[in-house]
Amino acid sequence: MDKLTEYPKLIxxxxxxxxxxxxxxxxxxxxxxxxxxQNGHYIWMNLDWEKGDRITGITVYVRIGDRKFWIEEDWTEDGIATDLVRAGVPKEDIVLAFHEPGMRQYTDFAVAS
Structure with missing residues (x-):
């Protein structure tokens, strides 16, 4: 799999x-x-109004950098990382960036590089 062309299409x-x-x-x-x-950013965003207040929120924010997926924000039930693994992405190409760097070693995914 050519990561530079396939990873953006996949996410x-x-x-x-x-x-x-x-x-x-x-x-x-x-x-x-x-x-x-061009810079490898993918954001799923929601907007609404509720009782006169503006509601905004990022559900998922994924960056592609250093030939890896950096999951910065993920409020999905099973996790975008799960979808990426099911699609054939090796776990060492996925960084759960919403965890602080010292905690990433305790996941099944990449620490960073």
């Missing part, structure tokens, strides 16, 4: 599938994918 496909599923049960919430492919 876009996975996040797009999630977006399609999430729009059905809550059609009033604006859910969208923000991509900065």
């Amino acid at each position: 876009k496909r996975i996040l797009t599938e999630y977006l399609k599923l999430c729009r059905r049960p809550q059609p009033h919430i604006e859910t969208f994918l923000i991509t900065d492919e």
Whole structure:
């Protein structure tokens, strides 16, 4: 697998599938994918209004750098890392960056490099 071309396609496909599923049960919430492919940033974002207050939130934020997926934010039930592994990405190419660096050694995934 050519990581430089395949990894961006893969994360876009996975996040797009999630977006399609999430729009059905809550059609009033604006859910969208923000991509900065040149710099390797992929963000699943939600917007809404509730009782006059603006509601915003990042559900998933993944960066691709150093030929790895850096999962910065992940509020999915099973985790984006699980989807990446199921798609054939080796665990050593996934960094759970939402964990502080000293704690990453206790996961099954990459510590960093």
